[in-house]
Amino acid sequence: MKRIMLIVSYNGANYCGWQKQNNAISIEEVINTKLKELLKEDICVIGASRTDAGVHAKGNVAVFxxxxxxxxxxxxxxxxxxxxQDIRIQESREVRADFHPRYDKNNKKYSYRILNTKINVPIYNEYTMHAxxxxxxxxxxNAAQYIVGEHDFKSFCAANTGVKTTVxxxxxxxxxxxxxxIITIEITGNGFLYNMVRIIVGTLIQVGTGKIKPEYVAEIIAAKDRSKAGPTAKAKGLTLEEIYY
Structure with a gap:
């Protein structure tokens, strides 16, 4: 028995997300099905990041x-x-038998793209949010500098998320x-809470329009209150770029 790592890229527009769900097509399910056809074995991949419906990936990681x-x-x-055509394996290689893509220490890089034009340009619809x-x-x-560093990001986490710590x-x-x-926001960190990147983007958009001042972001972080931060930006603008181990 050997453990294989896959680097997976996909356009998430047509899927309910990474994780298998009833009555919807997931990326995980498609990969499992095609691996079973190829290898003639029952396969259940383990994904590093369980991306939401509509979210894309350039370099998600899975093992089986x-x-x-x-x-x-x-x-x-x-x-x-x-x-x-909208799912591609960029690389496959053997890894150690106890390697776990989610629990082994890693850093992640995400990007978020915003099309900032008065009128939408439809060719960018699938991977940008229009503003x-x-x-x-x-x-x-200016606002971004308050986000960089180690903080309690409870204000930037979806409510009722069961995690041990929001730091x-x-x-x-x-x-x-x-x-x-097209405005691109690239963020790298040692881990992200549920919807954290999209809430950060929603808050930065409020700063960009002048609705809130850049320095108010520090107050949002200190409040540890989801209601103080901006809205959750749409899923389709988000891409998981890379996971570093």
Whole structure:
């Protein structure tokens, strides 16, 4: 028996999320089904990040155990031949038998994309959130400095989330804007609470429109109260970029 790691990328628009659910198609379920077809074994992958419906990934991580004689690095190619076009395995390799993608120490990098134009441009619909009001990214950058560091992010966590602690460390938070008026927010940290990135984005959007001042973000963090932060930004703008072990 060997343990195989997969680096998984996907467009989450057509799925109920990573995790298997009744009466809906999940990314986990599709991968399990195609691995079973390929390896002739019952396979249940373990995913590092259980992304929500509509969320995308460039580098999610999953593992499974198998007795196959197919070389580990060849599994990605064979699996891609069976998977739908919106799911792709970027890499497959053998890892140690006790490696766990969720519980082994890791850092994650997410990105969030906002199309900041008066009128929406439909070609960007699947992976950007449209914001018609002008966003001042310099104000947003000023606010971002209060988020970087180790804090109790309870204000930026969905209510009734059962976690032992809401303390997390954000290593970096960078905001850029390209020539197509797409604002990209990149955030890296040692872990993220449920909806944390999307609530941070919703709050930064409020800063960008002038609804709240950048320094008010420090007060939001100190309050430890979800109602003080901005709304949860739409899922479709979020991408899990990479997981570092």
């Amino acid at each position: 155990d198998t007795e196959t004689t197919i070389p580990p690095e060849k599994i990605a190619y064979a699996l891609n031949a069976r998977l739908p 018609s009001n002008y966003l001042d990214i310099e104000l947003m950058k 997390r460390e954000v290593y970096s938070l960078e905001i850029t804007k390209n020539n197509n008026d």
